[in-house]
Amino acid sequence: MFYQQLINGLMLGASYSLVAIGYTLIFGVLNLLYFSHGEVFMVGAFVGLFLVLYAGTNIYVALLGAMIVCAILGALAFFVAVRPVPKDRPLAPLISTIGLTIILQNLAIYVFGGQQFSFPETIHQALYHIGPITVSSVQLFILGVAITLMVALWLFIERTKLGRAMRAVAENHETAALLGVNVNRVVLITFIIGSGIAGVAGVLDGLKNSSVSPFMGLGAAVKGLIVMLLGGLGNVPGAMIAGLLLGTIEILSAAYIGTTERDFFSFLILILILLYRPTGLFGTRTAEQG
Amino acid sequence: MFGGLIDNYTQSILIFTGINIIAAYSFFAPFKTGQVSLGQAGFMAIGAYASAIMTQKMGLPFALALPIGGVAAGVIGVIVGFPALRIKGVYLLLLTLGLSEIIQVIILSWDYTGGAQGFRNIPFNRHTIGWCFGLIVVLMIFFARLERSSLGRAMDSIQQDETAAEAMGVDVVRTKLFAFGTGAAIAGLAGALFAHQTTYVDSTTFNILLSIEILTFVVVGGGSTCWGPAVGAFVLTLLPQLLRTFRDALELTPVSWTNFYPMNRIYDFLYDFLDFENAKRLIAFGVILIVMMIVRPDGLLTRDSMRWLSLARWSAKHA
Numbered sequence: 179m180f181y182q183q184l185i186n187g188l189m190l191g192a193s194y195s196l197v198a199i200g201y202t203l204i205f206g207v208l209n210l211l212y213f214s215h216g217e218v219f220m221v222g223a224f225v226g227l228f229l230v231l232y233a234g235t236n237i238y239v240a241l242l243g244a245m246i247v248c249a250i251l252g253a254l255a256f257f258v259a260v261r262p263v264p265k266d267r268p269l270a271p272l273i274s275t276i277g278l279t280i281i282l283q284n285l286a287i288y289v290f291g292g293q294q295f296s297f298p299e300t301i302h303q304a305l306y307h308i309g310p311i312t313v314s315s316v317q318l319f320i321l322g323v324a325i326t327l328m329v330a331l332w333l334f335i336e337r338t339k340l341g342r343a344m345r346a347v348a349e350n351h352e353t354a355a356l357l358g359v360n361v362n363r364v365v366l367i368t369f370i371i372g373s374g375i376a377g378v379a380g381v382l383d384g385l386k387n388s389s390v391s392p393f394m395g396l397g398a399a400v401k402g403l404i405v406m407l408l409g410g411l412g413n414v415p416g417a418m419i420a421g422l423l424l425g426t427i428e429i430l431s432a433a434y435i436g437t438t439e440r441d442f443f444s445f446l447i448l449i450l451i452l453l454y455r456p457t458g459l460f461g462t463r464t465a466e467q468g
Numbered sequence: 469m470f471g472g473l474i475d476n477y478t479q480s481i482l483i484f485t486g487i488n489i490i491a492a493y494s495f496f497a498p499f500k501t502g503q504v505s506l507g508q509a510g511f512m513a514i515g516a517y518a519s520a521i522m523t524q525k526m527g528l529p530f531a532l533a534l535p536i537g538g539v540a541a542g543v544i545g546v547i548v549g550f551p552a553l554r555i556k557g558v559y560l561l562l563l564t565l566g567l568s569e570i571i572q573v574i575i576l577s578w579d580y581t582g583g584a585q586g587f588r589n590i591p592f593n594r595h596t597i598g599w600c601f602g603l604i605v606v607l608m609i610f611f612a613r614l615e616r617s618s619l620g621r622a623m624d625s626i627q628q629d630e631t632a633a634e635a636m637g638v639d640v641v642r643t644k645l646f647a648f649g650t651g652a653a654i655a656g657l658a659g660a661l662f663a664h665q666t667t668y669v670d671s672t673t674f675n676i677l678l679s680i681e682i683l684t685f686v687v688v689g690g691g692s693t694c695w696g697p698a699v700g701a702f703v704l705t706l707l708p709q710l711l712r713t714f715r716d717a718l719e720l721t722p723v724s725w726t727n728f729y730p731m732n733r734i735y736d737f738l739y740d741f742l743d744f745e746n747a748k749r750l751i752a753f754g755v756i757l758i759v760m761m762i763v764r765p766d767g768l769l770t771r772d773s774m775r776w777l778s779l780a781r782w783s784a785k786h787a
Contacts, residue, residue, distance in 0.1 A: 211558050262762045268557065269504065270765040273687045276680055277757025280750050288747040400565070400676065407562055442573040448566040452559055453551050 181311050183433045184426060189317050189386065191425020192324035196379035197398050198405035198417040199331065200372030206348035206412030207368045210268070213275040214255050215376055216399025217282035220392060222248045222377025223384040224286065230300050237300040237385070241323065244377040252373020256366055279395070286392035294391040297384040320382045327375060328418050334371075335414060344368060348412055404448045410458025420459060479597060483665055485705040486600030487658050491678075492685035492697035493607045494655035499691050500620070501647040502627035503552065506561050508655045508682045510568025513674035514541040515656025516663035517581055520590045523664065530593045530664055537660030538653045545652020549645045568679060576671040586670025593664035600661055604698070607654065611694035623647060688760055690767025693774050700768065707756075708749050715739065 197219055204212045222244040229240040259274040304315040335341035346354040347364045355361050383398070384390040405424050409416025424444060432440040451458065474482070495508050519537030522528040528536075548567055552560055581587045593599070614620040622643050625633040634640045663669050681704075689700020718738055726735040764770075 205558075211561065259758050259761075264765045267765045269683075269687050269691075270761045273684055274758045274761035276684065277754040277761070279754070280757070281754035284747040284750040284754070288751065396676070400569075403562060404566075407559075411558070438573065438577045442570060445566040445569045445573070449563060449570070452555060452563045452566070456555060456559055 179310075181309075183429050185311055185313060185317070187426030187429035188422055189320055189425070190429055191422035192321055193379050193383045193386065193398075193421075194401050194405045194425050195328065195418045195421025196324055196375050196382070197402035198409065198421050199328070199414060200376045201402050201406040202409065202412055202414055202417040203344075203368050203372040205406065206414075207344060207365050208260070208271075210260070210271045211275075211403075212255075212260065213272060213399065214259065214278040214282060215372070215402060216395035216397075217279050217286075218248050218251055218255070218373045218395075219376040219380040219383070219398045219402075220286060220390075220395035221251055221282060222380030223390040223394060224290065224295075224380075225377065226381030227295055227297055227384055227390045230298055237319075237381075240300070241378055241381050244381045245374040246377075248377025248380070249370045249374035252369040252376075253366060255373070256369040260369075261362075279399075283392055283395060290392060292392060294389045297388045297390055299388075301385070316385055320386055323378065323382060327378060331371070331375065332415060332418075340364070340367065401444070404444055407448060408451055408458055410460050413458060413460055416458055416460035423459075480665075481706070481709055483597050483600055483661075485702060486597065486604060487662050487665070488682075488685060488701040488705045489604050489698045490600065490607065490658040490661070491655060491682045492689065492701040493611065494651045494653075494658060495682045495686045496611070496691065496694070496697040497651035497654060498644075498648045499651075499686060500614075500623040500627060501644045502556070502630070503644060503648060504557070504561055504683070505564040505648075505651065506676070506679045506683060507564030507566075507568035508651070509674040509676065509678035510564075510571040511541040511545055511652040511655035512659030512662065512678070513568070513571050513575060513669075513671075514544055514652075515659030516669050516674065517575065517587065517659075518656070519660035520587055520663045520669070521581065523591045524587075524589060530591070530595075530599075533664075534599065534657060534660045538657040541656025541659065542649050542653030545655075546645055546649040548652070549648035552648060553641060553644055565676060565679070568674070568676065572671045572675065582670070584671070586668055586673075587663070588668055590663050590667045590669070592667050593661075596661055596665045603657060603661075608694070608698065615694050619643065619646075684757060686767075688757070688767055690769035690773075692766060692771050693769055695774065696767050696769045703768065704753075708753070 197215065200215050200218075201212065204210075204215070225247045226237075226240040226244040229235045229243045230237065233239075235243070255275070255278055259278040260271055263270045263274045265271075301316050301319050306313050306315070306318070335344060343354070343359045343364050344367070346357065346359050347361055347368075351361050354364075379398075380390075380394075383394065401424070405421045406417055408424060409418070409420035424447070427447065428440050428444055431443040435443075491508060491512060494511065495505060498505050515537035518540035519530075519533040522533035522536050523530055548564075552563055555563060575581065576584055614623075622633065622638045625636065625638055626640055626643060630640055659674065662673075666673075685700040685704055686697045687700070688704060689698065689702075690696030718735070721735065726732050
């Protein structure tokens with residue numbers, strides 16, 4: 179029973195991690211809270227749903243399609259709501275991305291209506307029994323895609339020239355620019371990568387819950403923020419581990435304490451981290467800088 | 469109070485505008501010391517529930533329950549304010565967000581006030597509009613006087629640079645706590661007014677979206693003067709209603725003007741454009757927020773525009 183819940187928690191945590199990676203990447207390079215990320219996630223889920231439902235593609239194409247559309251959406255978001263807004267006022271980009279969040283959510287409601295869509299069964303359903311644990315093929319698929327993406331991203335950040343440029347920009351804009359990094363381009367690429375990953379996370383979430391709705395963005399956004407903080411702002415591997423951790427804690431508290439208390443625990447963790455370890459579990463920044 | 473003067477629809481719009489203005493001031497108080505809170509809806513919830521318990525369960529009159537709601541939220545605000553002193557910026561934003569979510573979960577699982585079913589049958593207060601606008605006048609006087617007082621200047625200096633303010637002898641801890649507690653108390657009052665107007669509240673009434681809305685009131689109105697929050701809340705609450713009025717006005721156009729080409733097309737286009745159903749209206753709202761932050765990131769009313777306004781008044785007097 180315990181191991182079973184542990185596995186369920188990891189599944190939930192995998193999608194938290196993917197959302198939080200985008201947040202933490204964007205926070206890392208721009209030092210701003212980008213609020214529309216949850217809605218990008220929602221758009222990704224809808225793109226995946228429609229590719230599967232109407233274009234009849236398989237799930238891999240749907241994932242790729244959602245990734246591409248969301249990457250474009252992320253670039254658009256950057257050009258529309260982040261870049262033109264003055265940087266010296268910390269609240270201005272927050273409000274403009276809140277504006278974009280409202281636009282995207284209501285556009286989805288306007289186009290699709292306020293109802294839920296059920297996500298079709300695209301993966302062959304099968305159950306695998308490993309000792310006391312039962313794992314479904316969908317769960318394995320979700321976990322596999324999430325982990326592949328995370329490893330790929332980690333390699334990209336650590337091993338490629340562009341990844342190094344991203345880390346340099348996250349460290350300090352001026353210094354990076356002096357060393358010949360095109361800061362604006364790196365920021366744009368960060369938005370593209372973060373949003374693309376959020377799109378994949380959206381499709382995976384649709385698969386997991388077998389439903390998609392225009393309202394799924396806000397919850398993902400809030401959970402993503404908590405995970406970002408738990409892992410340390412701007413810390414990508416931190417966000418990956420913290421997501422899995424939060425998912426596990428939520429599922430375990432829901433299983434052993436109660437479903438109403440599930441959210442209570444995630445927010446309690448948020449507050450405790452903020453008060454006692456504001457750099458996150460693995461982070462490097464301090465609350466004073468935030 | 470104005471019972472005979474205006475119809476119920478207008479009255480309820482005015483009441484919710486008033487409550488939004490009060491809520492905007494609740495955000496403004498901590499904001500003056502640089503504390504940005506995304507948890508004002510949580511404090512509104514405390515005020516709403518505390519006052520509703522007083523009127524519905526204890527049978528106290530509203531006039532007594534309203535300050536109790538405010539004090540309850542204020543006390544919790546000060547308790548929360550202590551740990552919040554240590555953190556800033558995004559961290560404080562997330563802390564207040566988490567707190568208001570925890571308040572929601574507590575409400576949801578508290579059976580005494582109805583739990584998930586919500587708090588029903590809160591006594592309706594017929595004089596909400598009077599209370600609202602009375603309170604707004606008090607708040608405006610309070611913040612206008614605060615702006616010119618030493619405490620207000622201390623708050624401004626903390627917002628600019630906390631370390632420098634401390635070095636100049638400002639008691640940063642006390643000032644920030646005062647600001648946070650005052651903000652929470654004002655939010656409690658707004659929540660109490662809200663609960664006794666709608667007569668029903670539940671755990672989702674005071675959600676994160678409401679906190680976000682309150683934040684946008686102040687940023688759009690302008691957070692640097694004491695008039696900004698009122699202007700922001702007023703404009704953003706009434707804007708959708710105004711859009712509806714434009715369409716009503718359009719309907720008054722005589723048919724003989726619009727029953728030929730191309731006037732009929734223009735009329736139809738305008739009519740459809742102004743036919744703001746909820747989703748479309750909110751999309752327009754989002755566009756306005758983005759444009760606003762690009763064009764006027766300091767809000768509608770800034771210190772400069774206030775100076776300009778008073779200059780205009782002065783020159784009119786001395787012309």
